[in-house]
Amino acid sequence: MPRFDYKGRDQRGNAITGYLEAGSTDSVANQLLNSGVTPIEITENRPRPSLADRYRKWRARRRPKLDDMILFARQLYTLMRSGVPIIRALNGLADNIDNPYLQDVIRELVAGLESGLDLSSAMARHPQVFSDLFISMVRVGEHSGNLDAALLQLSEYLEREKETRDQIKTAMRYPTFVVVAIVIAIGVINFFVIPTFAGIFAKFDAELPWQTRLLVGMSNFMVEYWYVLAAGFIAGILAVRGWLKTQKGRLIWDRYKLKLPAVGIILHQALLQRFATAFAVTQRAGVPLIQGLTVVANAVDNAYVEQHINGMRTGVEQGESLTRTATQSGMFTPLILQMIAVGEETGAVDEMLDNIAVFYGREVDYRLKYLSSALEPILIVVLGAMVFILALGVFLPMWDLMAVARGG
Template sequence: MPVYSCKFSDEKGKIQNLAVFAKNREEAKKFIEGKGYLPLKIKFDFFSILKNIRIIFARKVAESDFLLFNHEFVALIKAGTPILRALEILSERARTPLLKEILFHVREDIKKGKSPSEAFSPWQNYFSSIYIASLLAGERTGNLESTIRRFLVYQKALITVKRRIKYALAYPVLLFLFAIAVLIVLLSFIIPRFASFYADFEAQLPSITLFLIKLSKFFSRNIKFLLIFISFLIILFEWVIKKEKGKRVVHSFLLKIPFISDYIKKGSISIFSRTVGLLLEGGIPLVSALETAARAIPNKIISDKFSKVVRDVRSGESLSSSLEKTGIFPEISIEMIRVGESTASLPEMLSEVANYWDERIEEGLSATVSLIEPVVILFMGVLIAGMLLSVYLPLFRIVTLVR
């Protein structure tokens, strides 16, 4: 939506400036007048075109920005600030055009009589779908503040797990990228110089050296085509993964890889359990909580299995029995949930299940990374040393012959 830069006089006669999202100049003027201000100058903000482009290509609101918004939102609600006024303040403070746009429309929808959950619903693709369910729970219980606080605890737990995974994988990934960079330098600059040197001597070269020289020539001649081909593959993968069928094929393939499959299942158990526990604490019925949690699972194949759980529970089956049939939840988690059902402490027990698997994921990653690091270093050393040796070996022979 276009942005108009508005200069106006407030109720005290003070000149103010405000950026307003509106379809046209007249709508921007009505917005200023509706606040009881006197519009003085309204002009189209040409930079809004760039802002809109950024919004179109933005996939989600950054987790850190959304977390900050909710922290401030809760603080304003606790201080007794009306929701409309709180959203107006936070819209002006929003750090990204996308979040500013969302809050503007949410505020306008609430003005028209919609509830916060209804106003945020059209934008749920840009942030966690759990947030809408949390708002709905707060509206039902009449305690929006505590519900959003529970969502913040939930979101922080997920962010913490993601951050730990990123930190654990950062070093091996950097080592791998460094190895690729070294190989590119060797193939592009070092080996071609040795190749021209050996050509002048018409030396008899070992097979491995000839192979590296041919590989270097191929790489140098076709570097542009290789980059274009790699870019094409990345774009093709992005296009395929956006399609529902392509996404399912990729997700199914990942579940067939032993190491990766294990972590996907553990992560899905954690997300599902934590989400259901959060929504049950907020007063959302079990079936609705299960539906929302099933949609929150990133892997479509596992999400489908959890959708079957929803149907089983709706037909009268217990949650523990339904989850057992999926083959995703291990026996220990099933027993914990069964205890929660029998003692009327299901939300607390589901949170314990999520915490348990978060710890297992972290321990597993730490152990795996500690094994991967020396393997990657050894592989890099052997590969680079082998390439250098194959290049320098003929040089040693030439020096020996000259002597």
């Protein structure tokens, strides 16, 4: 029961303080009045939350990850395939899902269904959890009577998406580690190594080469004004993050990262795979072409590619063929254009898109396996340049000092 601290006056007008355990402030006030105390102030004494309570609250605010959505789609498909009514299936999922945030969302879906909404409309109330692709697929499945099949396609699509993301993360682990090690090494050299050598050089009062003067100057600046550099670094990160949240900033960055050495081609092919997979899923489910392009544009998660897909949608709305609009976009390779053209002629666009997704999936897998090997020359050049500059700056004056000492 909550504890309440109170301040009041007794029948003689004397100030008194204390605490009572009650269900509400009204209960405390009634108890005080019955005992002859006039309450002046009543405040609830809330205990400080424990670390475990804070962790539970943090988990409750944590939005579901891709793993959670895969599990949700796969389990809901299994339950519906087994003939379990949808409300009962969702209630069962709400009890078994580990993510508290998603549990609350599922219970709200149940409330929406009980109030007369269909599942896709209830999901549309939670765009932070369910993507446009997810909602569109569920809507088509409901209208066609094949909701379980739509959920199966969604789970398979999300599983492929997770596999690609995990591969990219694994491939970037080694380069990221090397870059972090380089940054740490630069800090150690500038804060500890160079100041030590600078003290030795100062004792001999010798003329230092420009490489050494440059290194010493940079080191002195970092040692004396490290707080300025730290503040500038943090401000720069916040500014870049704010810029990337703007429409123009995100468009520029999404276009530029597709041209990065070694990594850009992988990102481009992964986006083409995602486009083909999502587009095939929508076409196989019976989503209208224009609506399907809108859904796919939001699913690719790249503003630059999204802009081109929206341009394709505009062309289709004006009566042009899908192949022509794809060619005019300049975004797709000749292989994709040829496969789309064959699909339009044969009426099997979804099958051709599946073939495109399989091809680029293999290409992404191959390039990711050798990404570390492709980045190694770049990292070696960076490390070599650092060692060369350090050697020139530190060892040249030492050789001069040794020559002076021998001459002396």
